[in-house]
Amino acid sequence: MAEKATIYKANLTLSDVDRSVFSDFNLTIALHPSETIERMMVRILAFCFRAAENLTFTKGLSSMDEPDLWLKHDNGTILEWIEVGQPSPDRLKKASSQAQKVKVFSYGRGMDVWWKTNSAAIGALPKVEIHCFSPDELQQLVALVDKTMNLSVxxxxxxxxxSNATTAVTISLRELE
Known part of the structure; x- marks a missing residue:
């Protein structure tokens, strides 16, 4: 019998000064059996950095045809296709054909090698932006994880x-070019 996803709840108070987004979000996040806590937290960070009314988590790892998150227009048009990790240039090319913008939030071991290997092919895709997080900072973020999280971002x-009630961490997002 296949393992089931573990469900996490995140109550976010978001203040995105860069984009003038100030809102509260109650998120339910399914942690796929093959997914790490770190990856789940990167998905939450991606949500925070791209927060918008129609931004939703998808089936993610459970579906090869969907990103981790997407922002859709009311008419179904995919405005933003958001990937977490180190997707292949072919996957990003396919995403570019379906969405107006493609954003990647990369992290983890091997990120430098992935970027060095794929930067030319990805750079040729005009709709794609690559962002990354520091592994050391993400490890600090993992310490905030609980089945029910109350986070201020x-x-x-x-x-x-x-931050939560007891701990605060700082996570830098940088764009790869």
Whole structure:
């Protein structure tokens, strides 16, 4: 019998000064059996950095035809296709054909090798933006994980200040070019 996803709840108070987004979000996040806590937290960070009314988590790892998150127009048009990790240039090319913009939030071991290997092919895709997080900062973020999380996130100058009742961490987002 296949393992089931573990469900996490995140109550976010978001203040994105860079984009003038100030809102509360109650998220339900399914942690796929093959997914790490770190990857789940990167998905939450991606949500925070791209927060919008119609931004939703998808089936993610459970579906090869969907990104981790997407922002859709009311008419079904995909405005933003958001990937987490180190997707192949072919996957990003396919995403570019379906969405107006493609954003990647990369992290983890091997990120430098992935970028060095794929930067030319990805750079040729005009709709694609690649962002990355520091592995050391993400390890600090993992310490905030609980089955039910109450998180305050403030974003300014591409830095996320994430805190719960007892701990605060700083996560820098940088764009790869």
């Amino acid at each position: 403030t974003i300014t100058e591409s830095i996320a200040y994430v």
